[in-house]
Structure formats: C-alpha cells, structure tokens
Amino acid sequence: MIAQCACGFTELDDETLVDHLQLAFEPADRTGSDGSVHEELDRLSCLCGFAAITGDDLDQHFLSVFAPADAMGRDGRKHEPAEDACVA
Numbered sequence: 003m004i005a006q007c008a009c010g011f012t013e014l015d016d017e018t019l020v021d022h023l024q025l026a027f028e029p030a031d032r033t034g035s036d037g038s039v040h041e042e043l044d045r046l047s048c049l050c051g052f053a054a055i056t057g058d059d060l061d062q063h064f065l066s067v068f069a070p071a072d073a074m075g076r077d078g079r080k081h082e083p084a085e086d087a088c089v090a
C-alpha cells in the first residue's frame with residue numbers, strides 16, 4: 003500500500019504520510035483549533051492532557067487539532083490523504 007497526499011507527496015521510508023501532514027499543518031506556536039497548546043510530553047501523552055494508547059493515536063490527535071477544516075497547509079497547498087487512485 004502506497005500512501006499519498008493530495009499535494010503529490012508519496013510516503014517514504016523515513017517520512018510517513020502522517021509525519022508529512024503534521025509538518026504541513028503544525029502551527030509554530032503549536033496551538034490547536036481548540037485554543038490549547040498541544041505538544042508531545044513523552045511518547046504517549048500530550049500537554050493538553052490527552053493520553054494515547056499508541057504512537058499512532060498521538061499522531062492522529064495532533065492531526066485532529068492542527069489540521070484546518072479546509073485541509074490547507076501553511077504552505078498554501080491542500081494536504082489530505084489521497085485514499086484511492088480514483089482521482090482522475
């Protein structure tokens with residue numbers, strides 16, 4: 003399975019799609035859409051009090067608070083997982 007982003011990014015060995023999305027959306031002040039600051043405290047917990055079960059959980063948490071509704075990244079491009087190759 004090859005994960006791709008709407009911007010054309012394709013998942014690499016050392017950079018997953020989630021890493022890429024986090025990079026695209028993460029604000030410099032790390033303040034999420036809920037107005038709280040989100041920062042990884044240790045491997046599985048966030049400064050806001052969120053406790054993840056797995057590292058993926060924590061990644062998803064960051065994405066859910068940092069990703070804007072229109073999926074526009076800080077670089078002005080749209081970033082969202084391209085689910086299937088049915089985009090003509």
Ligand SMILES: [Zn+2]
Pocket residue numbers: 039040041048049050051052063067
């Ligand atoms: Zn958080």
Ligand SMILES: [Zn+2]
Pocket residue numbers: 007008009010011022026080081082
């Ligand atoms: Zn992208």
